[in-house]
Amino acid sequence: MVNNIEKRLAEEKQRFDQITAPENFEARMREALKPAKQKHKPRKLIWNLATAAVLLVFFAGYQYDAFAFYGKKLLGFDDLVTGTLNDLNEKGMGQLVGKKTALSNGTFLIIDGVITDENQLVLYYTLKNSDGIDGEFSPRRLTGFFTNSIAGGGTERVNDLQTEIKGVMSFDSVSPFSKKLTLHYSEQLPNNEIKEGEVTFPYHPDEALQTGIKQSIRKTAEVDKGKITFRSITATPTVTVVEGTINADNFDRVSSALDGIELLADGKPVQMLGGGHSSSLKGRTFDLRFDALPSNLESLEIAVKQFAGYKTLDEKINIATVGAEPIPLGDTKELIIKDVTATSEGVKVTIATDVDVMLEGVSISNTNGVKTPLKTTVNQTKMNKNGTFYKQRTLLFDTSVLPEFITIKGMHYMKTYNQTIPIPL
Amino acid sequence: MNVVRLVKKAKKGNKNALLKLILVEKDAYYRLAFTYMGNSHDAMDAVEDMIVKLYENIHQLKNEKAFYSWSKTILVNRCKTILRKSSDFQYMEQEQINEQDHHNPHIRTDHQLNITEMLSKVNEHQKEALQLKYFHDFDYQTIAEMTNVSIGTVKSRIFQGLKKLRDYYGGEHGE
Numbered sequence A: 001m002v003n004n005i006e007k008r009l010a011e012e013k014q015r016f017d018q019i020t021a022p023e024n025f026e027a028r029m030r031e032a033l034k035p036a037k038q039k040h041k042p043r044k045l046i047w048n049l050a051t052a053a054v055l056l057v058f059f060a061g062y063q064y065d066a067f068a069f070y071g072k073k074l075l076g077f078d079d080l081v082t083g084t085l086n087d088l089n090e091k092g093m094g095q096l097v098g099k100k101t102a103l104s105n106g107t108f109l110i111i112d113g114v115i116t117d118e119n120q121l122v123l124y125y126t127l128k129n130s131d132g133i134d135g136e137f138s139p140r141r142l143t144g145f146f147t148n149s150i151a152g153g154g155t156e157r158v159n160d161l162q163t164e165i166k167g168v169m170s171f172d173s174v175s176p177f178s179k180k181l182t183l184h185y186s187e188q189l190p191n192n193e194i195k196e197g198e199v200t201f202p203y204h205p206d207e208a209l210q211t212g213i214k215q216s217i218r219k220t221a222e223v224d225k226g227k228i229t230f231r232s233i234t235a236t237p238t239v240t241v242v243e244g245t246i247n248a249d250n251f252d253r254v255s256s257a258l259d260g261i262e263l264l265a266d267g268k269p270v271q272m273l274g275g276g277h278s279s280s281l282k283g284r285t286f287d288l289r290f291d292a293l294p295s296n297l298e299s300l301e302i303a304v305k306q307f308a309g310y311k312t313l314d315e316k317i318n319i320a321t322v323g324a325e326p327i328p329l330g331d332t333k334e335l336i337i338k339d340v341t342a343t344s345e346g347v348k349v350t351i352a353t354d355v356d357v358m359l360e361g362v363s364i365s366n367t368n369g370v371k372t373p374l375k376t377t378v379n380q381t382k383m384n385k386n387g388t389f390y391k392q393r394t395l396l397f398d399t400s401v402l403p404e405f406i407t408i409k410g411m412h413y414m415k416t417y418n419q420t421i422p423i424p425l
Numbered sequence B: 001m002n003v004v005r006l007v008k009k010a011k012k013g014n015k016n017a018l019l020k021l022i023l024v025e026k027d028a029y030y031r032l033a034f035t036y037m038g039n040s041h042d043a044m045d046a047v048e049d050m051i052v053k054l055y056e057n058i059h060q061l062k063n064e065k066a067f068y069s070w071s072k073t074i075l076v077n078r079c080k081t082i083l084r085k086s087s088d089f090q091y092m093e094q095e096q097i098n099e100q101d102h103h104n105p106h107i108r109t110d111h112q113l114n115i116t117e118m119l120s121k122v123n124e125h126q127k128e129a130l131q132l133k134y135f136h137d138f139d140y141q142t143i144a145e146m147t148n149v150s151i152g153t154v155k156s157r158i159f160q161g162l163k164k165l166r167d168y169y170g171g172e173h174g175e
Helices: A002-016 A025-033 A045-061 A065-073 A083-090 B003-009 B016-024 B026-037 B040-060 B064-088 B110-119 B124-135 B138-148 B153-175
Strands: A095-102 A106-114 A118-126 A136-144 A147-158 A165-171 A182-189 A193-202 A213-223 A225-235 A240-248 A262-264 A272-278 A283-290 A300-318 A325-330 A331-345 A344-356 A356-366 A371-385 A389-397 A405-422
Touching: A002 B153, A025 B016, A025 B026, A025 B040, A065 A344, A065 A389, A083 A106, A095 A193, A095 A300, A106 A182, A106 A193, A106 B040, A118 A136, A118 A147, A136 A165, A213 A300, A225 A300, A240 A262, A240 A300, A262 A283, A262 B003, A300 A325, A300 B138, A331 A405, A331 B138, A344 A371, A371 B040, A371 B064, B003 B016, B003 B064, B016 B040, B016 B064, B026 B040, B026 B064, B026 B124, B064 B138, B110 B124, B124 B138, B124 B153, B138 B153
Parallel strands: none
Antiparallel strands: A095 A106, A106 A118, A118 A165, A136 A147, A136 A182, A147 A165, A182 A193, A213 A225, A225 A240, A240 A283, A262 A300, A272 A283, A300 A405, A325 A331, A331 A344, A344 A389, A356 A371, A356 A405, A371 A389
């Protein structure tokens, strides 16, 4: 009896062993690795020594008033943080904390400081272990009086000897009523065990940076399948957040519809730092995060350059006459039929379009006018041809008869809208 | 092939060295991802994410000899993250709904249906442990590392899983 089950599992393994990686495995791995960067950048030791020397001076001198201003700058983060945050740190806008606590395996966590405003809290921290740092440290959450802030994005840098990690992590903003904050973190130990911990440090809400612009927008941009409503903008020294709601059925039919929205300060686009969306019973809300706004601003606009659009096509394409010629979809897009075959699984039609195009209402028909709707799509891959990416996939139809026509009702795609919404200052 | 030497090269930023390490076991990586993701498309996405993560974090691997169990653990974690996320978001394309890999003979055999049905009788943890042991040939220690539990737990999951399967199916065969 024992053997019977194990025998069947072993049989199954034999079958399983016949699965092989797809032919494009190597190409895809190579492609994926191309933009990859190692988190640990080899740096010359001399710089570490220099940093250490500066830190020594800094600690030695901290007692004196004359150093108070410089003391506010969080040292050692220059090559980790760039742009706005670094500028603010240079100007001494951060709050120095300097709280040290022991983690596992002889590693120490030092909370160097925070920079806070109405949009976020940025935590600066250091991990140290003279024997080398093992495992992974993740800041998760900050709690305090009226505060429960979740960690967002962050970055870390390890030194050459792997004895020190400098890190920065962004959290949701904290309450101005919190005088103390507790950082909840988890450590993944070398044996993969996860250990949770917390450390509390003092916080001065009065040292939070002042919000520059905060106002409601309440303006709507019409798109093909609905509308985008911009509700508010909050510009603080560290980041500018635009919030709103989306009511568009085909929002998720293109891969990142929100990327086509820009914030223009004096006519120039402000760098987008990220964004997100979530849906609830009340609808879909989004927030877009841009870099801090320049000072002495004269005009501010939101530009919906591109967003998910829909085009009715009602195309009936004669497969035989078209061949490998590109077929125009609307005014801007193209479709190429690469292959049509009848297999034991059904008729397979391999097509390629621009990356952002998703067809809707696809069916095939033969001379007798018998229509077969699309069953499923398989083997979708992104390809690069002469620098432009396109999306290839195989449409599968539940019929054995080779089709004469392919009918396409419409398509979802990234449509250019170029609508601008002025924000009064 | 000298794994340790290649890992050391990869640590210095050599992408080809890492690629070489992965390609030698490409079928194993693919099968592992396939077990979790259930289709070729998502399995390849997970392996792609894995190789990037490996490259970014290879300096954290202290014991070079452990490259394969380390990287496969990362792959398993990546698969689980993707699965968790996809249950949060609905991003399925209309064209893609019910996607299956029709190139895979494995999925459509009746035998496979039996195995799937069979494994549906045990809980997720037991199923995972059984698959890792019997389909991927990992030892208890590696499964423990991959699934983030103790060896004792792994042994117990496999024992209980087999027992449950026997309770369901053993009797029918009357051995």
